[in-house]
Amino acid sequence: MNKVKIGLMGMGTVGTGVYRLIEGHQDDLVKQTGMEIGIGRILVQNREKKRTIDIDQDLLTEDPYTVLQDPDVDVIVEVMGGVDQTREYVLAALEQGKHVVTANKDLMAVHGGELLETAAKHGCDLFYEASVAGGIPILRALVEGFSSDRITKMMGIVNGTSNYMLTKMSQEDESYESALKEAQDLGYAEANPISDVGGLDAARKMSILSTLGFHVGMNLDEVECKGMEDVTLNDIKYAQDLGYVIKLIGIAKQDDERIEVSVEPAMIKDSHPLASVNGVFNAVYVYGEAVGETMFYGPGAGELPTANAIVSDLVTVVKNMKLGVSGRGMVAPYREKKLKTDDEIFAKYFLRLVVDDQSGVLAQITKRLAAYEVSIEQVIQKPHELEHKAELIIVTHQSSKSSIHKVLKEFDGLEHIDTIKSYYRVETNE
Amino acid sequence: MNKVKIGLMGMGTVGTGVYRLIEGHQDDLVKQTGMEIGIGRILVQNREKKRTIDIDQDLLTEDPYTVLQDPDVDVIVEVMGGVDQTREYVLAALEQGKHVVTANKDLMAVHGGELLETAAKHGCDLFYEASVAGGIPILRALVEGFSSDRITKMMGIVNGTSNYMLTKMSQEDESYESALKEAQDLGYAEANPISDVGGLDAARKMSILSTLGFHVGMNLDEVECKGMEDVTLNDIKYAQDLGYVIKLIGIAKQDDERIEVSVEPAMIKDSHPLASVNGVFNAVYVYGEAVGETMFYGPGAGELPTANAIVSDLVTVVKNMKLGVSGRGMVAPYREKKLKTDDEIFAKYFLRLVVDDQSGVLAQITKRLAAYEVSIEQVIQKPHELEHKAELIIVTHQSSKSSIHKVLKEFDGLEHIDTIKSYYRVETNE
Known part of the structure; x- marks a missing residue:
């Protein structure tokens, strides 16, 4: 085998980019993989649609299974989007021993575990570099x-x-x-x-x-x-x-x-x-x-950056095919997952409140914070546009998320606190 | 084979980091590669030297060939530095079918081509991620x-x-x-x-x-x-x-x-x-x-960042060994190298001159620049601490390197130009 055939599922922005890169950079791809990489089939929504690039009409089909079941297609590039239907197609591809490259973060975030297992079971590669942060590897x-x-x-x-x-x-x-x-x-x-x-x-x-x-x-x-x-x-x-x-x-x-x-x-x-x-x-x-x-x-996105990530994955797929090691490079998650509770999540917080501008209010607020073990790094009091009101900005030291939520709940409706304008996590390297 | 033995050549800062990472992250390394990775031999300059970490003294040797010829050593990690002598060692390792991971930029910049060819010839991996920008992959x-x-x-x-x-x-x-x-x-x-x-x-x-x-x-x-x-x-x-x-x-x-x-x-x-x-x-x-x-x-440097790059290369070496594809992933340079001449190198330039503060000087300078087809984007004239002198800052449009060098040569010693203080390439995305 010295020619690899791609089944391209989707011909929107990113699909067009993949087509362009494969056609335009053919020489480099051959030099790097020792194989010719060609487009064998393209799934489109409408064969008759006018396109910005010149494509052999015979490659186009509106039927996904024409692509998925084409015995000449070695690798599926999935850039059609969607989750449930697309999961079916990707599973079908893997079950027939076709490798898959996808840019579909929705699919991978929801069904990644199942799809990667299926790929491993069938000795297929499944790569998805383009699904996160587009052009960044x-x-x-x-x-x-x-x-x-x-x-x-x-x-x-x-x-x-x-x-x-x-x-x-x-x-x-x-x-x-x-x-x-x-x-x-x-x-x-x-x-x-x-x-x-x-x-x-x-x-x-x-x-x-x-x-x-x-x-x-x-x-x-x-x-x-x-x-x-x-x-x-x-x-x-x-x-x-x-x-x-x-x-x-x-x-x-x-x-x-x-x-x-x-x-x-x-x-x-x-x-x-x-x-x-x-x-x-x-x-x-x-x-x-x-x-x-x-x-x-x-x-993070765009036709060619995303296409570049996809075609780079494709190069790896093709190299693995040539070396006979498809589907063997993946490391499945091997650590036990222990999620933190809100008591274990710590950060600084920024709170912005509108309060009554009178003596004792700041003392009242700081006392409540202390009661929940939220200590204060910085307080700024500013005049507010409303008379007799003040704006209070508080940056806390590291506090647990649950404490902050309790504080906010207690502040809501407390005497002398007019409004909780906003709160933000402040992420530092401490 | 389920155990890989490393020959660690060099036990300075980075060598110590490699030792620490391999010992400290053994569980993860096994999970990711399916193999145990152990240190089999360590080349040091002085066996008796006190060290910051506890090492089995029996592993230490002062003789490089004890490491290079140990039949149990599968991979050489070269962190001793140096060029000519080290080239000999790395060649010897590759010729005996040992894979090599190195952090040595001096070696790779000068002998990289030869070493990579030798590696390919003997079916060995030779990786050097740590040689450029330390911890950045x-x-x-x-x-x-x-x-x-x-x-x-x-x-x-x-x-x-x-x-x-x-x-x-x-x-x-x-x-x-x-x-x-x-x-x-x-x-x-x-x-x-x-x-x-x-x-x-x-x-x-x-x-x-x-x-x-x-x-x-x-x-x-x-x-x-x-x-x-x-x-x-x-x-x-x-x-x-x-x-x-x-x-x-x-x-x-x-x-x-x-x-x-x-x-x-x-x-x-x-x-x-x-x-x-x-x-x-x-x-x-x-x-x-x-x-x-x-x-x-x-x-860009440091014990553990550099060690991380080395051990990550090591993980790839071990995976390749397991898959039986060592030395087969490399792509040798395949483009013809055509270097630009100074006439073909274009950039903006920043020039700073001290000139006589009198009429006609700026005209004289701009005329010379024009003669070499250097056009001006920006000129700033400032008073100079010396009386009757002015400081002239010129930012050019894109100009060839050779033109700038000719201009500078002509400026040097020209009447009314006191000193060429400095010049810099200005790199923009134009």
Whole structure:
């Protein structure tokens, strides 16, 4: 065998990019793999649709099983998206001994465990580098580059849309609504942006990263998820005054083999490597016991960045086929998963309250905080636009998440506390 | 076979780190490779020396061939340093079918081609991730993550010592001498710092990066090298005023298959991802036609970061042994190497001159620049401390390196030009 045939399932933006790269870089691919890589079949929604690139019409089909059951197709590249139906197709491909490369984070976050097991059982490769942080080869870095290390922390800016919006809000004082509209106009955000701004997209990627980084089978519903819908320009400004920036961050930590994974708008020091990751760019910060601080930065989406990740996976698939070691390189999760309770999750917190501007109020508040063992690093009191009211900004020392939640619950409706404006986790390297 | 024996050649800082990681992370290594990895022999300079860790004395030897010829040793980890003698040892190891992992950039920059060929001939793996940018898995990223892309530019801050010094000079107004002394006191710089500040250390790493990124066999003497010894606080301040920072940067570019590789103190925009890489940290910025901008950031040296890179390579060696594919994964350079001439190397340039403060001087200078087709983007004239003198700062548009050199040569000694204070390449993304 010296020719490998691809079944390309999906011919949207990313599928077009994959087609372009395979056609355009054929010489390099042959040099690197010793094999010709050709497109054998393409699944499309509509064969008659006008396309931006010239494609042999005979390759196109609207029937997935024409691709999946084509005996000449060795590798399926899945870029059609979707979860349930797509899971069926990928399982069908693997069961017929076809290798799979996918960019589908939704699929991998939900069914990754099952699909990887099926792949191993049938001696197939299943790679998904493109599913997290588009063009950044972060999965390889975790699996291979840090294979001998113990990763204790990963922080990811893994959703370009929300990062674009927060960058606009921070740097150009745009409102949430205006930043969202701009992101939609530029095609970064969907008409319904909930998956981006609500954190679900990032949660899927953090679930994949934690599975690989911590060697546990992480489930999507174990990722705590808070969106950025309530982030205000005021919060951003107060954060800046204190030397912080607000980012929608996936945080995955492991202490004493106990794990926490969340996605939330959090404050990080403006000197943190992630703080200068702006616009639609993505970055994953990885802390390993041996290696210390590292960061991987690049485009999180886009036709060619994503296609590059897919075709690089394809090169590995083809090399493995040639060496006869397909499906044998994967390491299944081997650690027992112990999730932290809210009592075991510690961070600093930023609280912003509007309170009555009268003597004794600060004492009352600090007493309540002390009662829950929340100690204070910094307090700033500012005049409020309403008469007889003051704005109170509190940054706590490391406190448990459960304590903070209890405090907030007690503050809600307490005499002299007018409003809890906002609270944020403050992620430092302490 | 279910046990792999390592011959560890060298027991300095990095050797000690490798020992610690292999002993401390044994469980993970077994889980990931299915093999036990043990240290079989250790080459030391002095068996009697007191060590910071407890080692079985029987493992220690002062004779390299006791390690190299031990039939039980499967993999040599070379962390002893040196070039000529070490080349002999590594060749001897490969010729006996032993795989090699090395952290030795000097060796790989000078003899990499020969050693990799020998490895392939004997079916051995030879990996060297630790040789460039310590803990950052950048070689894997180039070889695997971007295998389907065409890399057109790599910029590296790949020498921690010089970056530490430039950071101190930029952020704390320290002089070159004081920053150097501090780097020496902290153990970052050798008593003789020439390899760090002169750019040779960075040149070795750029030679390795260009070989892998551009698929050509790059020789060390093809890397143009200019040190940071002449960088002054004044230059740094002028750069900051213009929105630039000065970094000792390795620049490798490919246009129309023609290549240039250099190391020099250059100016980059303060918004460039590399601009915020401070202290002893390293980073490699990679631009690929498909992927666009990416950056890989982390520790460039140190016991455990470097050891982590070595042991991760070791994991790959062991996996390959188990799969029976040792020495079969490498792709030798397959492109013809065409180096750019100085006429083909284009950049913006920053020139700082002291000139006579009288009418007609600026006209005379701009006329000379025009004669060599160097056009001006920006001119700033400032008063100089000497009477009747002015300081002239010129930022050019993209100009060829040869034109700039001709201009500088003509300026040197020209009437009304008192001194050429400095000149820097200004690297933008144009």
